[in-house]
Amino acid sequence: MDDQLRTVAQNGDIDALYRRVAEDPYILDRIHRLPIADTPLHRAARSGKPHFAMEVANLKPSLSSKLNHMGLSPLHLALLNNCSHMVRGLITINSKLIRVKGKGMITPLHYLAEIDDADVLAEFLFACPSSIEDTTVKFETAVDIAVKNRSIRALKVLLGWLNRVNKEDILNWKDEDGNTALHIAVSTNQPQVVKLLVKHVNVNVKNSNGMTAMDTFHLQATMQNLEVGKILSRARAKTASNLTSNMTLRDYLSRKLTLIDIRDKYLGIYSRNNRSDIRAMVLVVAILIVTATYQAGLNPPGGYWQDNYKPATTNNGSSSANNTNTSLGQDQRPHYAGQIIMKPFNLFYFFTHNSLAFYLSVWTILVVITGLPYSMILYICTCFLLLSYYASLVSIFPSHPNSSIFTAASTSYKNLLYVSAAATYVFPVIALVKHEWVKNRVVLMRGNRVGTIPEI
Structure with missing residues (x-):
């Protein structure tokens, strides 16, 4: 940078800047080609000239990320000199400047964590969320720097941000x-x-x-x-x-696939390009099946009896009708109002397949939502759904007081439905607990980082 441009930058004279560019249109390009340079932006940051800096950043955006001979970018210098207008102006033009690594691979975010400037730190996090992942040459995160420098306010901001964006695993790096x-x-x-x-x-x-x-x-x-x-x-x-010893990456990869791993494999969960679409599609289909089968269970073909009917036995051993509706014929089966009209064989056949489709669809939903935020609340809701489905079947299932075989079969079938419902709910929960146990023990080395099983 020549002496004339240096003086113009130090004075913050925007008109003089454009006159100099008119005289030499390639003056900023020559500075851009230098790997290390003290640019007009650096001069403006030292002199506290935010408007001039914005003009230069607009003319030649690449100069905003240049490091000078001290290993500092214009944004670093603006922070060092408390030039807040320039700081906010630069990140408005290009929020990625927050991730520019200066000497020691220290970013502007790291510097704010060090000096405990919680207000600007919060603005930086919202402007460039990925900046929280940057580490210094010593592999220190912004959280580490805040802790070392006893920057309590900055630490609270960082913890709040990590909690909101679900990146708390960074705290274990x-x-x-x-x-x-x-x-x-x-x-x-x-x-x-x-x-x-x-x-x-x-x-x-x-x-x-x-x-x-x-x-x-x-x-x-x-x-x-x-x-x-x-x-x-x-x-x-x-x-x-x-x-107990932590599970290494070798141990984790040597283990058999868990239910969650199998789900991720076949749904393409690890592929970030299509995992959301696949999961959403599976959920929509499963929910449609659950809705259809649940409604079919509450409204079976043939409907319900509207009256009570129980054959009475006379003294000579013959049966006579004893019911609330005398228009019924003698060939009617014993029944109570609200019970299903369907014949026993068709009844067992229909509800076996309907319940199987219902439970498998609910099971699919439970598996797909495992690991999502608030999944435990959804688990509880589906548990109540299964219980209500079982209760409705118990109340509408026909009874046959004169047939011990039918009564035993009906009782066994109801118990089977209850066990199936429990198995539908319990198996995904066991898989989730087992997966979380492995996830908490495994140690995956990613450079300096200690991570967890890839996010689902």
């Missing part, structure tokens, strides 16, 4: 020493931070030395903060010696 944010909070005796973190993290993650947060606490000896120990104990934190 490890730095270059294998420490998570919880290890750092415990080692620096920050009970307030520990209390915040234990609600969202795996309290028994080990660092590179094989130590959990509880081990780190005991290692401090006379420096121990007893409040930290109490918080860890309430969160059921354990020492490494009291833990």
Whole structure:
């Protein structure tokens, strides 16, 4: 950058900028071609000239992400010099500037976490959600930096964001020493931070030395903060010696596929391009079948008896009609009002297939929604649906007081329906619990990160 342009940038003279560009149209292009350069944007950031910076960023957007000889971008410098107007202006033009890594691979988001500027930090997270995943050269996340610098307000913002976007697994990522944010909070005796973190993290993650947060606490000896120990104990934190060994990636891949894994495989859940469409399509079909079979169960072919009828036995052993409707013929089966008219064989045949379709459709819904937000609420709702279906069948199933065989068969069939309903609900729950158990034990190394089983 020549002396004239440097002076123009320092003064923030926009008219002079355009005169200089008119004299030399390629002046900004030459700066752009330099891998490391002190651009007019850097000068404007130092001098607090936000309007000038916006003009340059508009003329040559690529200069906004350039690093100078100090390893700082214009956005870094604007933050360092408290030029809030320039900060907001630059991220409005290009929100990805929040992810530009300067010296030490520190992003503007990391810097805000360090200085505890919670207001601008919140704006950055909403402007560029993916910036929360960036790590420094020491593999530190913004959460780690906030904890190390005791930036409580910034930490609360970060935790709130991670909770809302369902990325709390980032809290279990490890730095270059294998420490998570919880290890750092415990080692620096920050009970307030520990209390915040234990609600969202795996309290028994080990660092590179094989130590959990509880081990780190005991290692401090006379420096121990007893409040930290109490918080860890309430969160059921354990020492490494009291833990079963974590499942490695090799162990996880060597295991047989669980029900959830089989679902993900055949529904293409791991393929982010089509997993939402496939899951939605399966859910729609399953819900249609559930609706149809549930209605068929409540409104079977032939309808219901509208009266009571029970043959009476005379003294000579013959039967005479004893019912509330004398117009009925003597060939009527014994029945009560509200019971199904369908003949026994057709009855068992119809409800066997209808119930099978109903339970399998409900089972499909339970499997597909496993792992989704609020899935447990949906599990409870489907449980009530199954119970109501069973209760309706019990109330409308015909009875035959003079036939012990029919009574036994009817009772056995009702019990079978109840067991089938229970199995429909229990099997996905067992699969979910087993899958979560494996998910909590497995350790997948992704660079420095300790993750979990790929999200469903």
